[in-house]
Amino acid sequence: MKGTKNKILTIASELFAKHGFHKTSMEDIARASQKAKGSIYYYFKDKEALFYEVVDKELLHLRRELALVVTDPNKNAAEKFKSYLMLRMEILKESPNYRETLNADFHDHFGFVDTLRHALDRWEKEQFKRIINQGVSDGLFIDQGDKADVLLDVFLMILKGLEVSYFIQNKYNQWHPYFDDLIDILEKGLSI
Amino acid sequence: MKGTKNKILTIASELFAKHGFHKTSMEDIARASQKAKGSIYYYFKDKEALFYEVVDKELLHLRRELALVVTDPNKNAAEKFKSYLMLRMEILKESPNYRETLNADFHDHFGFVDTLRHALDRWEKEQFKRIINQGVSDGLFIDQGDKADVLLDVFLMILKGLEVSYFIQNKYNQWHPYFDDLIDILEKGLSI
Amino acid sequence: MKGTKNKILTIASELFAKHGFHKTSMEDIARASQKAKGSIYYYFKDKEALFYEVVDKELLHLRRELALVVTDPNKNAAEKFKSYLMLRMEILKESPNYRETLNADFHDHFGFVDTLRHALDRWEKEQFKRIINQGVSDGLFIDQGDKADVLLDVFLMILKGLEVSYFIQNKYNQWHPYFDDLIDILEKGLSI
Amino acid sequence: MKGTKNKILTIASELFAKHGFHKTSMEDIARASQKAKGSIYYYFKDKEALFYEVVDKELLHLRRELALVVTDPNKNAAEKFKSYLMLRMEILKESPNYRETLNADFHDHFGFVDTLRHALDRWEKEQFKRIINQGVSDGLFIDQGDKADVLLDVFLMILKGLEVSYFIQNKYNQWHPYFDDLIDILEKGLSI
DNA sequence: CATGAATGAGTGTTCATTCAT
DNA sequence: AATGAATGAACACTCATTCAT
Numbered sequence A, B, C, D: 001m002k003g004t005k006n007k008i009l010t011i012a013s014e015l016f017a018k019h020g021f022h023k024t025s026m027e028d029i030a031r032a033s034q035k036a037k038g039s040i041y042y043y044f045k046d047k048e049a050l051f052y053e054v055v056d057k058e059l060l061h062l063r064r065e066l067a068l069v070v071t072d073p074n075k076n077a078a079e080k081f082k083s084y085l086m087l088r089m090e091i092l093k094e095s096p097n098y099r100e101t102l103n104a105d106f107h108d109h110f111g112f113v114d115t116l117r118h119a120l121d122r123w124e125k126e127q128f129k130r131i132i133n134q135g136v137s138d139g140l141f142i143d144q145g146d147k148a149d150v151l152l153d154v155f156l157m158i159l160k161g162l163e164v165s166y167f168i169q170n171k172y173n174q175w176h177p178y179f180d181d182l183i184d185i186l187e188k189g190l191s192i
Numbered sequence E: 001c002a003t004g005a006a007t008g009a010g011t012g013t014t015c016a017t018t019c020a021t
Numbered sequence F: 001a002a003t004g005a006a007t008g009a010a011c012a013c014t015c016a017t018t019c020a021t
Helices: A002-019 A026-032 A037-043 A047-070 A077-093 A096-107 A111-137 A147-168 A172-190 B002-023 B026-032 B037-043 B047-070 B077-093 B096-100 B104-109 B111-137 B147-168 B172-190 C002-023 C026-032 C037-043 C047-070 C077-093 C096-100 C104-109 C111-137 C147-168 C172-190 D002-019 D026-032 D037-043 D047-070 D077-093 D096-100 D104-109 D111-137 D147-168 D172-191
Strands: none
Touching: A002 A026, A002 A037, A002 A047, A002 A096, A026 A037, A047 A077, A047 A096, A047 A111, A077 A111, A077 A147, A077 A172, A096 A111, A096 A147, A111 A147, A147 B147, A147 B172, A172 B147, B002 B026, B002 B037, B002 B047, B002 B096, B026 B037, B047 B077, B047 B096, B047 B111, B077 B111, B077 B147, B077 B172, B111 B147, C002 C026, C002 C037, C002 C047, C002 C096, C026 C037, C047 C077, C047 C096, C047 C111, C077 C111, C077 C147, C077 C172, C111 C147, C147 D147, C147 D172, C172 D147, D002 D026, D002 D037, D002 D047, D002 D096, D026 D037, D047 D077, D047 D096, D047 D111, D077 D111, D077 D147, D077 D172, D096 D147, D111 D147
């Protein structure tokens, strides 16, 4: 039955989100989802494998939503650019398990999610390329030539950095009002 | 004796840096510092209290070094600005315990380090204000008026975000060559 | 269907042989035999019952081969004696599941194999009696009278003891070259 | 305190003896010795390390007792030979944990006791050499020359084999009355 | 000051077995 | 005849913390 696996996945997602990976025990998940501990292991090899699928689900949602923006026929490149950034932050705000992933990296406790994160990085770079190409062919953006790739990387770096100030340090509500200004700053800084 | 406490502190700093807070046990610290486990608890109430002092020490070092830049009589405001940013990254690179503090785990469950981080935030904002004020009075920068405070906050937000891409995601070596460009982008973005 | 049961039996035999009773899980057997876990329980009440049949099959093979020696019309008693001993060791070498049966674990906790082993003991004693009787009637051996039975038991005891040095302690290759000498010693020791 | 460690060691020895290594849990040992589970791990790295020390203690006892026979000034070589064999069996009967060591399981999966067993093997060979040398110099035994070493090994092999029939298959009480006969057989078999 | 023995709650994981279909 | 989802008891091991000395 899909039912059991999904229930475990859903409950696990909530618990991991609320208490973090380390402080959520398999015991907790089993109790909360009213399943036997062994049942979790029937569907998921590991605690890590369970967390992996939880994060995977979040990122699937993120990509699906962002793709709608990128392919939206009613927006020009500049609008897509801004919409993408804002929606990205909005969805990430509700993807707490992916966010936990950004940190612990360092001590390689979550090396097992690297696959997912790198895949997302590549995917996002691709989307930005599309937006920019559209902007260039529409005459809105200037073709940066060889510098384009580096600029894109730098831009993504800043973007990912903001996730931290925004979410992990819980400044979301504090900074959100100034987010427009921030996007302007970035656009201006990158505009040459 | 100061000797014992300092030895514990030094060794703990190294071990936390190498293996992280969670993966470093009091046992490990006791063994490495050739002290009894009980002795650690004589000087430090908690594992958390020990970590707190370790991080405190790192931030003390950071502030001391950055203060030298801010008060340097041989630099103008623009130079101080750039020097501050670069030195900040350089020292943070060697402050792994503070960096672990950026973890969600620590935010959710170890609020005890928040005190330190907030104190640093306030301190850094103060330093930037000094630099900018000097720049304005020297005619280098334009007085932003009411917007100054918000711009400063946004700027610091970006700065802190960069820590993540830089250190936690181990991109330091990858991005370092472009750091100059990045500072330029920030200066340009913020300059009007 | 015989097919399913036999497949399970064959695969189980291989896995038990390779990894031992404890380290072979029903899961392993199910996966390797491409059958569902439940199917194993359809044919075998227990993990123990499954192992029992595996061992039973090995001993069936052993008895069949040894019977050929005992009833061989072209060998005299002395030749049968030596052939029996050597063939016995040769076949046991390839009967790893029976051999695991010698374990203390199995004696303390898995008495279910005792039945098989005792049956084998009785069978082997019978075969030796036959050989000796043939030897006596051919004038090759001396009738030991009342002592015959005890001597036979002692002899079998030594024989079974050798299995351990030989197989369990993996000295097979080491001792094999001296096996002839050993049989001589036993013959001489028992000959009066 | 030696007290706690010894209590754990003693209780563990009894439990391992009664139920075997696998069926004795650390929980059981903790409960029976009225110590915390953690206390066991304070003194013993592992369940294996605990078992190792238990076996070590048994073998220490064995060697101490056998050494008394080997160095007994009131026995000639033949007497020592017989005494050694009988005492050996007597003590091994009361060394159930060492005996579990003879298992295939332990060979495949618990190589950690091999050290002990090999040390014992070497030690026993040494003792036999002493006895035989005494016998030769007293004119009781004939010097076997080059063959001595191999004969010794074969002899030890038989000896170790007997352990199985005797103890693991619980034939001790059954065979003990015939042990004298058995020693005679071995002496005769090996004597030329 | 300093020790180190002792604790016990907590954790991830395994696996033989059952049963509705 | 055959399945495979679901179970739950069991287990080895970790570690921050306490306290008598």
